Amino acid sequence: MTPFQAPLDDIFHSLRSLAGDLPGWDADLSEEIARHFASLAEGVLAPLNATGDQQGCRLENGRVRMPAGFSDAFARLGEDGWQGLTAPEAFGGQDMDHLTAAALSEIFSGANHALQMVTGLVPGTVSTLLAHGTTDQQARFIPRLVAGEWLSSMALTEAGAGSDLSQIRTRARPDGESWRIDGQKIFISGGDQDISRGILHLVLARTGKPEDGVKGLSLFLCPSEIDGIRNSVSVTRIEEKLGLHASPTCQMEFDGARAELIGVEGRGLAAMFTMMNHARLDVALQGVAHAARAHAIAAAYAADRQQGRMPDGSPAALSDHPDVQRMLAEQRTLARGARGMCHLALAQIERGDCPALVEFLTPLCKIHGSEAGIRSADLGIQILGGYGYLEEYGMSQVWRDARITAIYEGANGIHALTLATRGLRLDGGAAIPAFVDLVVRLAPDDAELAGRAQQWQATALEIAQAGDARARADQFAHDSATLLSRAVLLRLDA
Amino acid sequence: MTPFQAPLDDIFHSLRSLAGDLPGWDADLSEEIARHFASLAEGVLAPLNATGDQQGCRLENGRVRMPAGFSDAFARLGEDGWQGLTAPEAFGGQDMDHLTAAALSEIFSGANHALQMVTGLVPGTVSTLLAHGTTDQQARFIPRLVAGEWLSSMALTEAGAGSDLSQIRTRARPDGESWRIDGQKIFISGGDQDISRGILHLVLARTGKPEDGVKGLSLFLCPSEIDGIRNSVSVTRIEEKLGLHASPTCQMEFDGARAELIGVEGRGLAAMFTMMNHARLDVALQGVAHAARAHAIAAAYAADRQQGRMPDGSPAALSDHPDVQRMLAEQRTLARGARGMCHLALAQIERGDCPALVEFLTPLCKIHGSEAGIRSADLGIQILGGYGYLEEYGMSQVWRDARITAIYEGANGIHALTLATRGLRLDGGAAIPAFVDLVVRLAPDDAELAGRAQQWQATALEIAQAGDARARADQFAHDSATLLSRAVLLRLDA
16 A cells, blocks of 8 residues: 655645735744654554554443554654644643644544544634633643543534434533533544543533524533543444544443533534534545545556556556546546635635635535545546455545545535525625635636636525525535636646 | 335336337336346345345355355245346246346346345356357356356456456466466456355466467366366455455466366457456446435435424425435436436347447446446435444445446446447447437437537547547546436436
8 A cells, every 4th residue: 555645745835825925824834843743644643544444443341442553643642742733832732823733634634534533623622612611611621632631522413413403402400510411422423432541522412492492502511530530421332334443433321421511501502613613624624635645545556557558559557548647637636626725714714804705615615625535535446446446455445434524514515505505695795705806816817717706706696695595505516616626726836 | 224125117117118119028028027036136135235245255264155145045046047037948048038137137236236246147158158158068057057056257357457458367278178277367256155056267368478468368168166076276365345245356376277268269358258248238237226226225214314494494304405305316317317228228239230339338338327326325325414424324335335336347437438439430430320319219309409419429520530539538428428318318207
C-alpha cells in the first residue's frame, strides 16, 4: 500500500491563494506547525489505519476495547500538545488560528479517520464550554481535555430521533444541585474507549414536555466518572458498520447518570449548534482528505502498473491510458476544489463580515467535500481495477470510511435544503450577492465564470422567492458547488 | 431487513414490452418458469445472502470451505434442474430460451450474487463446449454440469495479465494425448469450493511463444479430478475483498495439471469469448438486480420510517420528503432502464439480423447495468441514513457486492473503448443507423427523443471518422446509455 503522505504543498498553496489576505494569519508559521504535525500523522497515526480497520473495536464486559496501538498514538497526541492547539493559552492550549487547525484536521483525517472520530471532538467541546459554560465548568473541564487526559463525545441521536431532534426522549431531572439523566442514545462515536482516562459526554436531553419539541431540550455535561467513581453511563452495543471499524459507534444507556446543565435550560439546541457548526467543516475536510488520499494511492499505482500498449506498440503504464488519465484528473479536481471551498469558508468565518454567507457556505462545503471524497475513492477503486476491490490496497477502506461523511452531521439532503432555504433568506438574502461576489473575485477576468455567476444568481433569487426549495434543493446545491469549485480552481491555477 | 422478493412483474412487463414480438417466445410459459424459480430464490437462496457475507469463505488445508447452507442450496438447484435450464435436452437440459434465462439470472443475482458467482458459469461453459468441444468432450462434461454434479470456473487472469491477456505466461505442453499446464492464475471465482463433486476449469494457457501475444494462447479443459484422482490444481490463497465474501476469489497454482485442448490450438481467445460474451450480459443483469434490490429495501424503509413533519405539521414518513422521493425515483429509473436495455440486447441477439448492433449493445449494457446497480445501492445507503451505513440493514452489502460489476468481465473503461471503436466501425458502421432505429422505434411519436437520436448519430459518426475514441469513449458511452434508457422508459410507460 502507498504510504500516507500529508499533501502539505497542496494545502498551503490553497490556504495562501484563498485565505492568505486574512489579517494576522502567519502562513509560514502555520506551515511550520503543519509540517510537525504531518510528521506525527505519517509516522504514528497512518500506520494504524489499516490495522485498526482489520481489528475493529470490541465490547468486553460493558467496556469498549480499541485496536492495538491507538492508546499509544493518542498519548503522543496529548504529550505533544495537539489536543489543545486551538484552546486558549489560559487553559494550557496554544491559541492557534482556525486555518492551521483546518490544515491539521485534513491531515489527521487522511492519516486515520477513525482515530480522528474518537479524539476530534475536543476543539468543538472546548468552544462549547467557552461559549456556554460557567467559569467553574471551563476551569474543571477544559484543562484535562487540552492535556489529552480526557476526550469528549456528542450524544444527540436516538432511535426515533435522527435528523429530527424534536423527538428526543432522553430525560433530565433536577437532583439537588445537579441533574440525573435517563435514556438511550444511539450512533455515539467514541461513547466509550480505553485510550483516555475519562470522557466528557455532551448530552442533549429533555427537561420540558415532549410536546415542547426542540424547545424542551437542554444540553448537559455528563462525565464518565466523577471523583474517581464511574457514572451510570454504559455502552450496550457497538454497531457493525461499512467502515470506520476503529471508531466505536455506541448505543448508550444513561441510567440516572449524574450531569450538570451547560447554558440555559431549554436552549440546548443552540448550545449544541456551537459544537455542530464546528463539526460540519471538519466533515467537509474529511471528504477532502479522502479525495486527496484516494488520488495519491491511485496515481502511484497507475504510474507503476504496466498494462497494455501505447498506440505505437510500446509498453504502457496504466497512467498512459486516456481513460485512466481522465479519472485521475477528476480525482485531483475534486480534492483541490473541495479543499479550496473549505478554506474560503473558514476565511469568511474569520472575517465575520457576512454571517449569511457563512450559513450558505458551511452546508455547501459539507455536501461538496463529502461527495468529493466518496467519488474520488470510487474512481480510485475503478483505476485499480480488481486490486481496488481487494482490501489489501487500502482503496476500499478509503471508500468505506468516506461513505459516512455524506450522512453524519446532518445528511446531505438536509444540508441542501438548509442552504436553499435559510441560506438564501437570512439577512434579507445577503448570501446571494455575497456568493456572486466571492465567485467573481476569484477569477475577475474570466467572462464565462461571470456569466455563470449571473445565471446562478437568477436561479437563487427564483428559489428564494418561489419557495419551491424542497424540490430543487439538491440540484441547486450541486450547481452552486460546481460554480464555486470552478472559480476556486481558476484561482489555484492562476 | 426487507426480505428479498423477486421483481417478477417488472421483469415480465419489460420482457413483454421490449422483446414480446420475438418469434417463438412464449411469455406465459416463461413467466410460469420464472415464478417457480423465484420461489426457490426467495425461500432458499436469499436467506443465505447475509449469512454468507458475514461468514465468508475459508481456506483450510488447501481446500475452500463455503459458508453454511451453500452446499444444500446448490443441491436444490441441481435436483430441480435449474443448472441445465438452457442446455440441450440431449444432455439432460431443458433447452429453454435466453429471455427466460435472463429473467432467472437477474432473480438469482438479486437473491444471492455470491452463490451465483460460484454456480453461474455453467451455461457459458456448456455453450463453449457446444461451440468448440468435440462430441466426446461434450458427452463427458455437459451431462455432469447439467445435473448439478460439477461446476465450472474460468481461469484467465494472471498477476501481470489483467485487462491485457497478451501477457499470459501460464504454459501448456503436450503430454501424449493430453496436455500439462504449469502456471499461476489469480482472481478465479469459485476456483475451489466444497459444494460440487468436481470443477471443470477452463484455462487460457500459452502453447506458442511469449512474443506471439494472444495468438499463442489456447483454451484447455482442466478437471479438478480425473477418474477419481485429484488433478495437480491447488488454491494457494483466497482474497479479502470489499464484497462477495461468500464467493471465493482464488489464487491458483497449476503444477503439471492434466488438461485437454478445446477448440483449435492458438485460437484460445476466440473460444474464451464464447464464454465471456455470455458473461457480459449476466454482469449487466447483476447490476439490474442490485439496482432493483436496493430500491426495494429503500422504498420499504422510507415508507415505514417516521421522520420530521409535513409542511402542515403532521408527522411525515421518510418517503414524504421530496429529496427522498427524488432518490427513490432515480433508483427505480435506473433499474427499469438498465433492465430494459438488457432485454433489448437479448432480443437483438436472438433475432441475429445485425451483429454490429449486438457488439455495440453488449458493452453498453455491461456499463450501464453495472453502474445502475452501484448508483442505486449508493442512493439506498443515503436514503437509509445512519442505518444505511450499518451492515444490519443489508444495503451496505448490496453496494459492496455490486461494486465489482464495473470492474470484472472487462473494466467499464475498456468496454466504453470497445463500444466507441469496434462497436461503431464493425460492418461498415452498421450499428449507428441500427441504434438510431432501435431508439426511435421505442417511442415513435416522441419528437424530442427523435431529435436526441439524430444528435447522437452525428456524434457517433464524428467519433467513428475522427478516430479520437480513446479520449471520448467514456462520455459517449454514458450519452448512449442515457438515450437508450430514456427510450426504454418511454416504451415501458406507454
